Amino acid sequence: MPLRKDFLWGGATAANQCEGAYNEGGRGLANVDVIPHGSERWAVVSGNRRMLDFEEGYYYPAKQAIDFYHHYKEDIRLFGEMGFKTYRMSIAWSRIYPQGDEEQPNEEGLRFYEEVFRECHRYGIEPLVTITHFDCPMHLIKAYGGWRNPKLVTFYKRLVTTLFTRYKGLVHYWLTFNEINVLLHGSIMGAGICFEPDEDRFKTLYTAAHHELVASAWAVKIGHEIDPENKLGCMLAAGSYYPYSCKPEDVFAAQQENHKNYFFIDVQSRGAYPAYALKEFERHHFELPMSEEEKKLLKENTVDFISFSYYSSRVASSDPQLQGEGNMMKGVKNPYLEASQWGWQIDPLGLRITMNELYDRYQKPLFIVENGLGAVDVPDENGEIQDDYRIEYLRAHIQAMKEAVEQDGIDLLGYTTWGPIDLVSAGTGEMSKRYGFIYVDRDDFGQGTLQRFKKKSFAWYKKVIASNG
Numbered sequence: 001m002p003l004r005k006d007f008l009w010g011g012a013t014a015a016n017q018c019e020g021a022y023n024e025g026g027r028g029l030a031n032v033d034v035i036p037h038g039s040e041r042w043a044v045v046s047g048n049r050r051m052l053d054f055e056e057g058y059y060y061p062a063k064q065a066i067d068f069y070h071h072y073k074e075d076i077r078l079f080g081e082m083g084f085k086t087y088r089m090s091i092a093w094s095r096i097y098p099q100g101d102e103e104q105p106n107e108e109g110l111r112f113y114e115e116v117f118r119e120c121h122r123y124g125i126e127p128l129v130t131i132t133h134f135d136c137p138m139h140l141i142k143a144y145g146g147w148r149n150p151k152l153v154t155f156y157k158r159l160v161t162t163l164f165t166r167y168k169g170l171v172h173y174w175l176t177f178n179e180i181n182v183l184l185h186g187s188i189m190g191a192g193i194c195f196e197p198d199e200d201r202f203k204t205l206y207t208a209a210h211h212e213l214v215a216s217a218w219a220v221k222i223g224h225e226i227d228p229e230n231k232l233g234c235m236l237a238a239g240s241y242y243p244y245s246c247k248p249e250d251v252f253a254a255q256q257e258n259h260k261n262y263f264f265i266d267v268q269s270r271g272a273y274p275a276y277a278l279k280e281f282e283r284h285h286f287e288l289p290m291s292e293e294e295k296k297l298l299k300e301n302t303v304d305f306i307s308f309s310y311y312s313s314r315v316a317s318s319d320p321q322l323q324g325e326g327n328m329m330k331g332v333k334n335p336y337l338e339a340s341q342w343g344w345q346i347d348p349l350g351l352r353i354t355m356n357e358l359y360d361r362y363q364k365p366l367f368i369v370e371n372g373l374g375a376v377d378v379p380d381e382n383g384e385i386q387d388d389y390r391i392e393y394l395r396a397h398i399q400a401m402k403e404a405v406e407q408d409g410i411d412l413l414g415y416t417t418w419g420p421i422d423l424v425s426a427g428t429g430e431m432s433k434r435y436g437f438i439y440v441d442r443d444d445f446g447q448g449t450l451q452r453f454k455k456k457s458f459a460w461y462k463k464v465i466a467s468n469g
């Protein structure tokens with residue numbers, strides 16, 4: 001079977017990496033506004049260094065980003081020109097509830113996204129909305145301690161009820177949490193948590209995970225009740241772990257790493273905590289704070305589809321000495337693969353392997369909602385970007401994706417590349433790591449006109465879409 005006729009081709013962004021206008025339209029301050037870029041970023045993202053120390057002073061790039069807030073018409077017109085069928089974007093929670101815990105939403109924020117969705121529909125583009133993409137209102141972090149606190153579930157329920165009601169008929173595809181498994185690695189982005197010095201991190205992280213899983217099930221329930229046409233998906237930072245060798249200890253290490261990743265999706269898709277996780281909790285003397293009502297909620301409100309990001313496969317070894325680089329999750333270097341400028345290993349076949357694993361495990365439609373190559377793009381003497389390396393990367397991954405559909409029989413809803421327009425990198429907090437088909441004139445220091453222009457890959461992707469792959 002070829003790709004379905006209504007295959008959802010498109011691109012994906014996140015509010016905090018493109019909108020800018022961090023203090024306009026009544027928006028409140030969020031974690032993503034104050035995480036520094038540069039050398040201290042990782043310590044803050046992983047919850048090891050207090051983010052609150054950085055509250056003042058870091059204005060660029062995240063707070064301005066590519067100013068999508070004021071350029072959305074132009075940007076969506078360009079997506080329309082490429083033939084996008086879908087545009088994945090996220091809602092900035094603090095535009096809708098500036099503090100996070102108010103009773104009433106901010107009308108200006110609601111109106112902004114309504115206009116964005118209407119603009120998409122003008123070009124026949126179906127919005128695919130991530131409800132939270134690494135963002136959390138600052139007030140919820142300071143006053144409640146982020147997702148440690150079960151009150152966040154209440155506030156999230158209020159948020160989703162507002163969104164599903166207001167955008168009924170305008171949005172049909174929703175993702176509850178971006179890369180929910182990143183919570184275990186980047187606690188500030190994944191859960192609005194910076195650790196106290198003597199905190200039991202295991203307990204804190206899995207408590208927060210439970211709250212997000214419960215919140216996600218509420219979103220599925222409320223989303224279906226408000227509009228039965230709504231399709232709700234989970235979102236995993238995917239990329240299978242390969243064993244470093246066929247030594248059983250390495251195979252076992254890879255299986256353990258895969259468990260850590262699949263844990264979230266096991267709950268969201270199968271509706272119950274897997275046995276391996278419950279055993280791990282026992283070993284850590286961690287009592288899952290789950291009520292009978294929550295157990296039932298999780299069981300009855302599983303997701304409609306499984307979405308995931310894929311940049312790279314990963315390798316696990318039983319040898320603790322081996323360490324490598326990766327996106328948020330460190331892995332062992334794979335000697336058979338080349339890597340990007342940031343050390344992300346390039347493995348198109350790994351996409352097909354990952355798709356098969358996910359489909360075997362869950363038997364639900366898949367949706368690839370991030371894939372792409374981050375690179376430094378240098379304009380040539382005519383000011384153009386000849387990004388053949390990006391075309392090559394995407395072509396190979398799209399080929400592997402098609403094989404997974406045509407030869408392995410996987411049900412795939414769509415494919416959105418990451419950052420179809422250049423935006424701020426989540427990993428570095430800077431502009432110079434670019435993914436786009438559209439170049440944005442902006443550098444790491446806030447210099448540049450913000451002018452948009454097409455790279456070579458723009459026309460290429462347009463053809464990919466027009467020919468349905």
Ligand code: BGP
Pocket residue numbers: 014017178179237309327370374418424425426427428433
């Ligand atoms: C994913 C995130 C995105 C995005 C992407 C690329 O983990 O969901 O927000 O940024 O990775 O990562 P980076 O920006 O670090 O290159």
